[in-house]
Amino acid sequence: MYPDEPVSAKNGFNAGFRYRFLLLPPPIHEASTDPSHLMRKPPTLRNNNGVVQVRLNIDGKDTFINRIDRWEDPAAIARAHAISSRIWSDWCDGTFDQTLRSYQTTSDRQDKGLLNALKQLAETNRQGRTIHAYRTIQRYGRTIRDRSDVEEFVGWMQQQGLKNRTIVGILTECRRVLPKCRSLFTYKLKFDQTHIQSDILSKQDIEMVLSDLKQNEAWFYPLFLLWLNTGLRNGELRALSWDCIRWSEGELLIYKSLKVDGLSSHRFIPSTTKTERERVVPLNQQVLKVLQEHQEQMKEIDLFDPTGLVFLTPLSHGNVYDSILGMVWKRSLRRCGLKPRRLYAQRHTFVSHALAMGNSVADLAAIAGHSTQTMLKVYAKPTGRVQMPSWSPS
Missing domain, CATH: 1.10.443.10 (Intergrase catalytic core)
Incomplete structure (x- = not known):
């Protein structure tokens, strides 16, 4: 790992350094020949107005992992390096999570991506079940990154008195707006069918x-x-x-x-x-x-x-x-x-x-x-x- 060129102010970033990992490029395989499935270089760190971001270039577009912490915090820099290393390693191994949910640093904050997707669908279809899913996840106030987070979310809904049928409906709405996360939001619950x-x-x-x-x-x-x-x-x-x-x-x-x-x-x-x-x-x-x-x-x-x-x-x-x-x-x-x-x-x-x-x-x-x-x-x-x-x- 070594510091690259200083981040320029004209790009809208504060003065600082962008870090890049000295890692080998991914092995060439069939999927890599498709430009829409390439990550051409390892993730980089950048200073976004004093906040650490991890920047990825996927399919020719920049994607960011935010909410890591302040740029001046060495621990935040270390966490960002660990995330970048894990992303590049997963990409090389063929296990990269394209949704980026599993690379989020913490689950103790609102799931902005899921909330925005549900809100957009709710404003379009105006359906009660979508609104209910949005408000439930907003009230939960945490990010759902992996299966353990889903289990905690289901347990929280049960503690709130929601029936299993309702919980399944909320998870269905999550799969609906995040089709790449269908397996993540698939959770089997037993409930009596209405006859x-x-x-x-x-x-x-x-x-x-x-x-x-x-x-x-x-x-x-x-x-x-x-x-x-x-x-x-x-x-x-x-x-x-x-x-x-x-x-x-x-x-x-x-x-x-x-x-x-x-x-x-x-x-x-x-x-x-x-x-x-x-x-x-x-x-x-x-x-x-x-x-x-x-x-x-x-x-x-x-x-x-x-x-x-x-x-x-x-x-x-x-x-x-x-x-x-x-x-x-x-x-x-x-x-x-x-x-x-x-x-x-x-x-x-x-x-x-x-x-x-x-x-x-x-x-x-x-x-x-x-x-x-x-x-x-x-x-x-x-x-x-x-x-x-x-x-x-x-």
Whole structure:
């Protein structure tokens, strides 16, 4: 190791020396013939405004390992030399970590690379699971460099009361934004699978719940009646407007939804359907009649707009949202003496009963906005409508 030329001020660095290791070049092998897979020279140290950095030139681009310590600290210089030596040794041995995560000096600081990647994805897709992963790692406040760090992170999440299913989801988001670290964020945890069958209401249960809603939750009765008779997705139900109802044909045109903004649980973003395709959903006469009565009621209280939303909240008259619908749903189930079910039970119940009634799988897939494979794999569940064959001897 020897000092190279002084670092020039014109490059934006403080006065100091850049150090280079006297190490042999890597052995020539097949991968080295590809310029995109070359590190042409050993890493160097540089003084970046009084802070030690390790500089690598990979694929013709400069990459840095930061947050080592002050340039005046001999121990920091020694640590930087050790990191540079390890990087070059790994490169020569063919075990170089291209993500550079394993070469970070400490795990006691926030993982800026992972946080920035999650933040960028969250600002793009606005999905709650990405936001939750970002906020969890931000709260953790440490860098995840290797398997032992992952184990500590998983243990910390468990101490925070997060369920294994949630932890697996957070690690999945980490793999999503750092595809080169897929093996690092792969961690096996056991958790109980949610069975859709537990969400399915029987025919008697449906009639009981709708009767209760009509009597005790009249404002929301048309919404739940439509939901249980069409199996619309939550966002599609929120975005349903009066101009989507084709009265003469007795059907709905579904082409839009209101997606929850992950950064704000009560802010919604206009969007297309999940499959980005429009579809037609038929309505029975009972649903059409209730919707017409609902329309007349909205006109009486001056809340009807020909292109406005069909279902509004009772006080603010804004779009409905899952938390208020969930409260109404749980109250009704409790009054009917039924076990709690997820809000998505309406969709599962509709599709499962429609299949049990003998409808074509392809037709139902078109109505629900699913593939036929998904319909059979996810929704073909027992409903209590089995008709057993019987034979009489001649």
